[in-house]
Amino acid sequence: MLIKLSDLKKGDRGRIERVAGDERFRKRIAELGFVTGVEVESIRKAPFKDPGAYLVKGAHISLRNTEARKIEVTITPKGQEDNGKNSKFISSHGSSRKMDIPSPGKKVIEIALVGNPNCGKTSVFNYASKSREKVANYSGVTVSMKEASFYMDGYHLRLVDLPGTYSLSAHSPEEEYVREYLMKKNPDIVLNVLDSTKLERNLYLTTQLIDMNVPVVVALNMYDEFRNQKDYLKYDKLGNMLGIPFVPTIAKKGRGISALFKKIIQVIEQKEESVRQVNIPYNVEIERAINSLQDQLQKMPAAEINVVRYSRYYAVKLLEGDFTVLDNFS
């Protein structure tokens, strides 16, 4: 029986069957894990019965009733919880090839820090910039960002802390900013910080970085909390599958941070073998559309953007109905 998520009783679980509302809303909510097939638990309602808090993909998310009404669920009978696994899954072995690292051998490494809000990104930044030469705190037009630089193993590392985002769509000024920064400033490497206790949702942003075809190193942050949950991750294997090196860190205590930056240097020196360009496999029809859009995109003149590199990302964005990416073309 279909009921609205807002009507789900406290403590009850339900499987998402349908998400109504406009494209923008569905995208926003999908980034946080509300997609069909996923199990949600209603945790509580705020004092005035609105908004409600829901447990989805390991995170507590607050939704107003007007929004929760747009999500339809079937109640899961007690004792049959399936740990929120998405029923349909596709093999993760995407096609891949060697990734070209921009200008190897350079002595200044520009690193862009991205990650979900609350993933400990700022802790990584603060710890790394402890030996800071300079920390600048920009509060730009709509977003604020910090910058620090330091030296390691003969390299000058410049670290830019970008605003925390759940995805790289153009839903908020922050997301747009991060996206533009990555594509126009072309940092040498993206440092993607993940909250290890919410891997599935945090990796959603990573899939967009994969689409973007930029070199990435992942910091598996809050690894101590993750281990305390008695969870175990074969992160080397995961890294090989995604073509991205994974380094466990506990940024709050400064653990794993130097290993993280050593890994970044290795990637720049092209000594890291797991680095590959992986294509996330989409549905056949979508792949066909992506390919034909990519062909056309690569012929387009764009002043500031490396179109060849980002063509797959652009094609996916276009198919998602996000036409703002076209603003970069003349």
Added chain:
Amino acid sequence: MELEEKARTSIAHIDNLFTESTSDLITDDKYGFIEGALIETLVQGGQKKHDISRRIDNVLTHNVFSLPLFFSIILLVFYFTFSIGGYPVAWLESLFDLANGGLARLLPEGIFRDLVTQGIIPGVGAVAVFLPNIIILFLFISFLEDTGYMARTAFIVDRIMHRAGLHGKSFIPLLIGFGCNVPAIMATRTIEDRRNRLLTMSIIPFVSCSARLPVYVLFISAFFSSWKPLVLFSLYLTGIIMAWLTAILFGKLLFNKTETPFVMELPPYRLPTPKAIFQHMWFKTWYFIKKMGGVILFASVIIWALGYFPTGIEYSGKITEHEEVIPDGNVPVREPVQIENSYIGRLGKWIHPIFKPLGFDWKMSVSILTGLPAKEIIVSTLGVLYQADDGFEAKGNAFKGSEEEIFKDRSMLRAFSFMIFTLLYFPCIGTLAVMRKESGSLRWTLLTLGYTTLVAWITSFLIFQGGSIFV
């Protein structure tokens, strides 16, 4: 555009083939990819961290207790900010006085000495002495943010704030505004959505900050001795009502209807390390100092110069007379007649017709101008102009005694009208500077400036003229 056409055709084609939209299919495939990868690599032990957070939330976001708990925490924060902060504030005040007295004796007589001892030190000092308060406030905010409690406060008050078209996250910045509007505007950074952030910023100036309190105390103790708490309460309430109405008005007029969905993560509770809290506090404090330092210095010098020049012949004699006080350790005091003839005095008199319908005399008009950098300066200007001794009581009485004939019977009304104007008009220069920086929009800042002053004028006009009918 050709490419957009092509993309739209593909989307329509795929939408037709499947029950789900193209965009949803892409999202599903992304999650499917992640899931496939995790099935092969992740072994879950099943002990979720969230269980502990959930138990804490059973209390902190409880249906009945959460709001009283929240307000107790906030009251405690304010109590510590102003009670403990009071000591270093007093030390700083005496330090500034000492420095000023010392410099007054050391520096050779002349414009430069007056600039330093009458302009820069009192101007910068008036704001700098609040630094201990600000640091303590930032310390608490950083702690509450880092533990994850701030997100819960947004969760429990969202329903109330939503009625004014605001977001639960707007609540904390507005509360901080009662302490000082500048950190309040900085606190709006936690609001991700630009619409809500601008809206919150533009109503913060109506929240009565602590710098306005001296003005209220002065007038209330002089004119409303038997109504003290009620009058004070009505002032704060007026500010809150104005903020509320403005949020609704701006929300309807200046933004389109598409509100971003209120989706907010409630992060698990964490005990932050002291180092992290101090680091966050320090980032905020340093930003505050950087933003405020230059602006306050600049504004103090300008206002000082306007009150100092021109140094005419007829009253320059009086200044030298007055400087005999200096050996006692006092700072040279500006003569009322000097202010009256200065540029700012002339300006105050010149714009007096604008304020006359509100019941203000020219002295009050002048003090409104000198209060632009910081509203507590209004009190000291009135003191100088009415030649009052120190202390609120004395200033108030001096003010009372010098009323012009026509206002005699409406002194309470006039005082109330002036307090309302002080509450609502032109947020201080520091607030505007930070608003300009944080909103990134000069137009928005100017709009807020003009709007608040207009609202102040209209409200005071209605109060004075409306009240005059009954008195």
